[in-house]
Amino acid sequence: MTDNELFHLLALLKIEGVGDIMAKKLIAHCGSAEKVFQAKPNFLKNIDGVGKGLLQNFKNPSVFVLAKNEMDYINKNNISCCSYLEENYPDRLKYCIDGPVLLFSSGVINWNNKKIISIVGTRQVSAHGIDFCKKLIQDLAPLNPIIVSGFAYGVDIVAHQAALDNNLQTVAVLAHGLNQIYPKSHKKYVSKIEQKGGFITEFWSTSSPEKENFVKRNRIVAGISEATIVIESAEKGGSLITALLANDYNRDVFAVPGRTTDKFSQGCNNLIKTQRAHLLTSAADLIYILNWEIHNQEKQSIQKQLFVSLNEIEQKIYDYLLAQGKTEIDQIALECDYPVFKTSSVLVNMELKGVIRPLPGKLFEAI
Numbered sequence: 001m002t003d004n005e006l007f008h009l010l011a012l013l014k015i016e017g018v019g020d021i022m023a024k025k026l027i028a029h030c031g032s033a034e035k036v037f038q039a040k041p042n043f044l045k046n047i048d049g050v051g052k053g054l055l056q057n058f059k060n061p062s063v064f065v066l067a068k069n070e071m072d073y074i075n076k077n078n079i080s081c082c083s084y085l086e087e088n089y090p091d092r093l094k095y096c097i098d099g100p101v102l103l104f105s106s107g108v109i110n111w112n113n114k115k116i117i118s119i120v121g122t123r124q125v126s127a128h129g130i131d132f133c134k135k136l137i138q139d140l141a142p143l144n145p146i147i148v149s150g151f152a153y154g155v156d157i158v159a160h161q162a163a164l165d166n167n168l169q170t171v172a173v174l175a176h177g178l179n180q181i182y183p184k185s186h187k188k189y190v191s192k193i194e195q196k197g198g199f200i201t202e203f204w205s206t207s208s209p210e211k212e213n214f215v216k217r218n219r220i221v222a223g224i225s226e227a228t229i230v231i232e233s234a235e236k237g238g239s240l241i242t243a244l245l246a247n248d249y250n251r252d253v254f255a256v257p258g259r260t261t262d263k264f265s266q267g268c269n270n271l272i273k274t275q276r277a278h279l280l281t282s283a284a285d286l287i288y289i290l291n292w293e294i295h296n297q298e299k300q301s302i303q304k305q306l307f308v309s310l311n312e313i314e315q316k317i318y319d320y321l322l323a324q325g326k327t328e329i330d331q332i333a334l335e336c337d338y339p340v341f342k343t344s345s346v347l348v349n350m351e352l353k354g355v356i357r358p359l360p361g362k363l364f365e366a367i
Contacts, residue, residue, distance in 0.1 A: 003071065006081055008033035009102055010067035017054045023101045024084065025049065073205045079178055080105045092116070096223035096249055100202035106178055107198015109171055115145040115292060118221045118246075120239040121155030121231035122264045129232040129264070130158050132256055136229070137162040139283035142352065143292055146171060146197070148225050150217060151186060155231045155239070164192055173220050174201040175213040182209040214238060222246040227290060229280060230255045233267030240267050247276055252289060254280035284345040288329065293358050313338055314350055321356060321366040328363055 012023055012033045023033075029047050030036045036044075041055050074081060082089045082103055090111050093099040117140075121129060133155060137147060147163035149156040151172035163170035172193055174182075178201060181187045193199065202220065203213060218238060222228055222245035230253070233239045243253045255277035258265025271277035278289050286292075310318060316336050321327060324335075333343040347364055350356045356364050 001081060001083055001086060005033065005083070006074075006102075007064075007067050007071055008037060009083060010070050011063045012036055013101060014063040014066045015054075015060065016057045018057075020098050020101050022049060022054075027085075070204050070206070073179070074104070077178070090116075090224045092226070092249075092251075093220065093224045096219070098219060099223055100220065103200050103202060104178055104204075105198055105200045107171075107194035108196075109198040109200065110169065111146075113144065113146050113169070114226070115143055116148060116225040117145050117286075118148040118225040118228045118242070119155065119159040119231065120149060120218075120221065120228060120233075120242045122233050122237060122239065123152055123154035123156075124264060125154040125158060125232055126262075126264060128258075129155060129256070133158045133231050134162045134165075136280075136283055136286075137168070138166055139348075140286070141166040141168060143287070144168065146225075148173060148221060150175070150214075150221055150238075151182075151189075151199070153183060157186060157189065159231075160189065160193060164196055167196070170197040171224075172197075172199045173217055173224070174199055175203065175217040176209040177201060177203045177205040177207045179205040180209075215241060218242040219245050222251065223249050225251065227252040227254060227286065229253075229286070230268050230271060230277065232256065232258065232264040234264050235266040235270065237267060240271070243271055243277060253277040254286055254289075256280050281341065282345055284348040285341070287348055288344040288362070291358070291360070291362060310350075310353070310355070313346055314353075314355075317343070317346060317350065318355055318366055321364060326359060326363045326365045328361070332364065 012018055025047060026036045027033055030039050044050050044055060084094055084099060084101055089103065119133065145168065147159055147168055147170045149159040149172060151157065151160065151174060160170045160172060170193060176182055178199060181190060207213065218241050222242045228243055228246040228251060230239050230243050246253050253271065253276060255268035255271040257269055257272060257279055260269065272279050280286060317332060320332065320336055329343060329347065330340060333340040347356065351358065354367065356366050358364055
């Protein structure tokens, strides 16, 4: 994106009454942000949603001053910018009608990996929630997913740290500009995250971490990923908003169940009860639902090993697949007389041992 394009996009977004949806509509009709400013009022007024008040706001010259100031900050601090029209803009976010027109970022973020999951939850995470989050990310590490979260207290920072511990890329979505860090106590994590991922935001350097910004931030967390995972949540909370936004974007949502008496399990239990989320008890559940293949394209390509040690149920499943060929998981569980929810976990372990492989359509076969 050229400086000229960025300048006019910034100016367009500062016009009162122009949000992400209206900005995209204006650009679609005019061809670019610069051409929006060059268009005649008679042309603009024919665009749905453009009235006299908005046309009047286009005459406000202060938007160019604000755009120039932000451009100066961006250039001085080497901030990366991308618009929804560019290739390096996150793919899934492009399909969200209210996705940000502009994203500002720092670090070394690479969106080429399509396995992207968002992990959210309460700021008052329990010891059990911490352990579950760490184990989940550890078990998913062979698939090399990108871990997205909101850099807040509790589940968010646990997810970022666990991703770093497992050498995974992690991306923190901020509810303010890149000129500050909130909460301040998390400054110690900034360098490590920027070395293995980074920070993104739609907010300018003039933005503060206001309450409403966190709700706006949540739509990015929900829209940018293939699935959103809620580790723990009270009956109401920001993580539930993120989950519902993910539902609206037609993304998969997973929730970790808990005891009915636990305050921070109520939100997750309700998501599962109302069928707004898949029940999540292990990495195997997510791998099965999303139909992810088990492989690591870098150092640890999964191959069949000589003299692999299989336990009793693994050997039974392997013998069955060897005899029957390609089979669905439900049929495997039925024929091997083993619960489906446990079978999925066994299959993951067998894939990691290199004795079976997943196929499209949730089929498995022996190697």
